[in-house]
Amino acid sequence: MKQHCVIETEDIGRGKVRLHFHIDIQIGQLQPLPREIIDDAFTYLRHLLMFKPDGETxxxxxxxxxxxxxxDSRLLLRLAGIRVVSDFATxxxxxxxxxxxxxxxxxxxxAWGEGLHRHALSSLPGARPTGPLNFAEGKAFRGTFLPARLIYDAMHY
Known part of the structure; x- marks a missing residue:
């Protein structure tokens, strides 16, 4: 296994610095996720996509x-803990x-209560973690970005 690490500092004022870590690791061939994990992730996503936050839609x-x-849809989704983005890394x-x-x-x-949904989400193709974002509660939470194409994929999986 080949590794490379670079640490950069950024002066952010008031005697503080921000550290940036860049780690490159070359590993052998990645093993695919077990089928049951992918199945669970798509079952979870269908559950999410069929939920009706307003009781109708x-x-x-x-x-x-x-x-x-x-x-109106954007606001209702934010209240449900979902943000729609039109350009998150294109x-x-x-x-x-x-x-x-x-x-x-x-x-x-x-089965995904008490925060367990995060694990299922991270198994979906194209899923990426995000930094803290404000949804609608006045607090910032980390999240998981999912490409819009997964809506179709989940409903036809």
């Missing part, structure tokens, strides 16, 4: 509407909060 329809600039998609009242409501009583 499923999340997947709200995301599609929000991607077409419907501000990709349309949505971000699911790792915690918070809204996202906890989505998973109450399910």
């Amino acid at each position: 499923p999340v997947r329809r709200m995301i599609e509407s929000a991607l077409n600039d419907n501000e 990709n349309e998609g949505f971000i699911v909060a790792s915690a918070g009242v809204g996202v906890n409501r989505l998973f109450d009583g399910s």
Whole structure:
């Protein structure tokens, strides 16, 4: 295994510095995720996409509407712990909060309650962690970005 590490510092004022770590690791061939983990991730995503935060419209329809600039859908999704983004590293998609009242409501009583949804999300193709973002509760939470194409993939998996 070949490794390379670079540490850079950035002066952010008031006698503080920010450290930036860049680590490159070349490893042997990656093993694919077990099928049951991928199946669970898509089952989770279908659960999320079929949830109706307003009691009428499923999340997947709200995301599609929000991607077409419907501000009402964007607000309802943010209350549910989901942010729609039109350009996150040149990709349309949505971000699911790792915690918070809204996202906890989505998973109450399910196998993904109490924050376990984060693990399922990270197994999906194209999933990427995000830094802290404000959803609708006045608090910032980390999240997981999912490409919009996963809506179709999950409903036809």
